[in-house]
């Protein structure tokens with residue numbers, strides 16, 4: 001066994017600052033594993049839920065799940081990536097064998113709840129430890145707020161080498177979640193009407209996805225005029241500052257009184273999920289793509305649901321098939337058909353991670369990205 005020591009931001013408690021610690025990893029991949037040297041990691045709202053204790057997490061933990069890097073070593077049996085490949089990490093490692101995987105829905109893999117969701121590798125172990133030999137969990141078996149990660153093969157998806165790492169990292173969560181929610185989950189069609197509530201990392205990508213699919217009307221709603229400007233730049237045809245304008249009135253005004261065919265909620269609040277549903281037209285679909293804190297419930301009118309044949313559905317990771325969607329989105333970015341660079345609003349070192357969380361708590365910027373040497 002060869003020990004690899006590296007720097008990582010370690011969460012000990014939601015009440016304490018994150019600590020930059022030297023941690024240890026057994027550098028020899030086990031069968032089916034890939035050792036990745038991280039080059040970039042986005043700071044996502046799901047990390048924030050863990051950071052501030054809204055989601056229960058085992059500790060100590062290396063957070064971070066939106067990463068890109070270079071394959072350093074592969075374990076026995078690994079065939080889809082080679083040493084030197086540039087990879088985007090996927091936070092739902094999948095088994096490839098269960099009924100969901102076979103049906104082409106790997107983000108719903110049967111094995112995920114036993115492994116990634118427990119922040120453990122598929123063999124049930126954790127791979128990182130402190131120098132004092134304490135077990136360290138890696139968020140969804142990735143832990144991209146560290147310089148290295150040992151991940152299952154299905155979590156390392158090769159992409160073209162000319163895409164910059166910061167942009168590639170965002171494909172690992174916000175971009176795929178957003179574009180996928182529009183294109184895969186909801187199936188936005190050419191000419192359709194769309195509402196997106198919340199213009200953060202996911203919402204802006206739902207807007208890009210809706211525009212890519214040919215939606216005619218894309219209404220963006222947020223409380224921040226700066227985010228609404230970004231929404232326009234990425235394809236929104238109309239914007240609503242819901243702090244100053246009544247969202248439902250304005251949506252109805254823009255849609256001949258009907259509401260939209262496709263509404264999306266990309267914040268994770270019960271109030272805005274209810275609003276998205278209410279803003280959906282008869283026969284339309286409201287999709288929840290926001291990540292909600294534990295314990296939140298919503299209230300909707302079930303009579304309206306049956307009477308108007310309205311659909312309320314969830315979208316996890318954009319209903320993506322990462323092995324197909326990641327390289328495809330990288331191509332779309334490099335061809336200029338989706339724009340990932342405007343999403344990177346701050347570049348930081350690992351030491352500045354808590355500053356990024358603090359900015360996130362104030363709703364500043366779109367994505368801070370940690371860049372590694």
Ligand SMILES: [Zn+2]
Nearest residue numbers: 044046173174
């Ligand atoms: Zn995320």
Ligand SMILES: [Zn+2]
Nearest residue numbers: 095098101109
């Ligand atoms: Zn599976």
